[in-house]
Amino acid sequence: MAKQLIDQFATTLPADKRASVYQSTKATHEKRTKMLFDQFDDPNRLRAIAGGIKQHVIENLDTYLPAVEAKLRANGAQVHWAATAEAACAAVLKIMQARGATKLVKAKTMVSEEIELAHFLEKHGIEALETDLGEFIVQIDHDHPSHIVRPIIHKNRREIATSFEKHGLGAYNDDPQTITRRAREFLRQKYLQADVGLTGANFVSAESGRIVLVTNEGNSRFSLAAPKCHIALVGIEKLVPRDRDLGLLLNLLARSATAQQLTVYTEFIAGPKLAAQPDGPEEMHVIFVDNGRTEVLASECTEILRCIRCGACMNVCPVYRQVSGHAYRSVYPGPVGAVLSPLLAGKRFPELADLPKASSLCGACHEVCPVDIPIPDLLLRLRAKGKAEGAPRAAAGTPPMGAWALLATQPTAWKAALTGGKIINYLPTKLLPIPPLRAWEKERTLPEWRGGNFRRWMKERKKNAQGREPKTNG
Ligand code: SF4
Numbered sequence: 001m002a003k004q005l006i007d008q009f010a011t012t013l014p015a016d017k018r019a020s021v022y023q024s025t026k027a028t029h030e031k032r033t034k035m036l037f038d039q040f041d042d043p044n045r046l047r048a049i050a051g052g053i054k055q056h057v058i059e060n061l062d063t064y065l066p067a068v069e070a071k072l073r074a075n076g077a078q079v080h081w082a083a084t085a086e087a088a089c090a091a092v093l094k095i096m097q098a099r100g101a102t103k104l105v106k107a108k109t110m111v112s113e114e115i116e117l118a119h120f121l122e123k124h125g126i127e128a129l130e131t132d133l134g135e136f137i138v139q140i141d142h143d144h145p146s147h148i149v150r151p152i153i154h155k156n157r158r159e160i161a162t163s164f165e166k167h168g169l170g171a172y173n174d175d176p177q178t179i180t181r182r183a184r185e186f187l188r189q190k191y192l193q194a195d196v197g198l199t200g201a202n203f204v205s206a207e208s209g210r211i212v213l214v215t216n217e218g219n220s221r222f223s224l225a226a227p228k229c230h231i232a233l234v235g236i237e238k239l240v241p242r243d244r245d246l247g248l249l250l251n252l253l254a255r256s257a258t259a260q261q262l263t264v265y266t267e268f269i270a271g272p273k274l275a276a277q278p279d280g281p282e283e284m285h286v287i288f289v290d291n292g293r294t295e296v297l298a299s300e301c302t303e304i305l306r307c308i309r310c311g312a313c314m315n316v317c318p319v320y321r322q323v324s325g326h327a328y329r330s331v332y333p334g335p336v337g338a339v340l341s342p343l344l345a346g347k348r349f350p351e352l353a354d355l356p357k358a359s360s361l362c363g364a365c366h367e368v369c370p371v372d373i374p375i376p377d378l379l380l381r382l383r384a385k386g387k388a389e390g391a392p393r394a395a396a397g398t399p400p401m402g403a404w405a406l407l408a409t410q411p412t413a414w415k416a417a418l419t420g421g422k423i424i425n426y427l428p429t430k431l432l433p434i435p436p437l438r439a440w441e442k443e444r445t446l447p448e449w450r451g452g453n454f455r456r457w458m459k460e461r462k463k464n465a466q467g468r469e470p471k472t473n474g
Helices: 006-012 015-039 043-059 061-074 085-098 110-114 117-123 133-140 157-166 176-193 219-223 245-258 293-297 302-306 312-316 318-323 334-344 346-352 364-368 375-388 401-408 411-426 435-443 454-468
Strands: 078-082 103-106 127-130 196-199 203-205 211-215 229-235 265-269 283-289
Touching: 006 318, 015 245, 015 312, 015 318, 015 364, 043 061, 043 245, 043 302, 061 078, 061 283, 078 085, 085 117, 085 196, 085 229, 085 283, 103 117, 103 176, 103 219, 110 117, 110 229, 117 127, 127 133, 133 157, 133 176, 157 176, 176 219, 196 219, 203 245, 211 219, 211 245, 219 265, 293 302, 293 334, 302 334, 302 375, 312 318, 312 334, 312 364, 334 346, 334 364, 334 375, 346 375, 364 375, 401 411
Parallel strands: 078 283, 103 127, 103 196, 196 229, 229 283
Antiparallel strands: 203 211, 211 265
């Protein structure tokens, strides 16, 4: 994980990585927009309805969580509650140790990344293998995901082929089909050997206790085919009130995440295998994870808990496109991460307080969010929180915005600065770069100063307009 502040990381990102993140996010965003507006009369109304459903759930978790627990138990599942990351990891370990289990296959779950489950289990002698292709590549590379839907958005096929060769998955071959076939052959054996299959949950219906999983590779289905035990790690905000709400949310999720009408594999799991069913896990555990979510619920940014992890805000964000996911120093990158990660960090909030500042506040993230989260408003609230809590100010090299603010709020000083600023254009070049802007200028070129003429231009415009006004007879 990157150690630098987000703007410092951005200056070190290689051009090829920036290009692959930019191209991939742009293409997905364009497809998403076309698909939504071609297929629905009023997608914005659907986003508002979806946002309302999720907001209702998070404001009534005290009702819905006991309700879903009762349903899950009635369906034959065992329910556990984990207040912290440590408690969630310990719960998984306890379930595995009780069964004498040593091998776990894992479908993609953001909560498991958040609590660093794989690392914890490995320390306790348990093999925890990622089965989503992107996550698998990240795992063998000891890397971190760079996008919540496309974990390897920052890698090209040559890098992946090199990793496969290094980890004994065949001689170098960067043909995508060969890479995929090799991963498939390797993972199929692992599915058969696993004792436990672990998944997350995209949604959980409080009405029926059904857990909903979506994948495009079918790996969650494979993870539950051979193992006799299923563990689902679920953030407490993942509930929906009724099964019928899933119709809207699944439609919006697939289109927003990958520009598909529906994700290829959509599974509804109501409980462990019934006696009459031929196969499937005989034991099912659902671990509801808090890990800071109740603090988020009590914060000034409750709305972020509506998030359904589609990644659309990343795809459209001009900052994410330039810096990539690793710059956010947390599991959740992009606009959602700039809000959620500092909040989930709790007392460590000041360490991530630079993230809410990494936004132009253009509003694109809000426009695409399928659950209508007002991300720019939340970013502003977190900027205020950072200031109030004494978070570190700007990184070295940031232009002196305090001086700018002072000038911009004093009309006379502002006028004088604009007029006097022209001097920059006549300074001998050897005196440049101007000392306070030196770091800034390493990445950019100072444009020619053309300020100071706006008032004159406005005055002339007004005079001309008056001259053109029709004469009245009165
Ligand atoms: S904040 Fe909205 S757009 Fe971003 S990942 Fe979450 S649901 Fe998707």
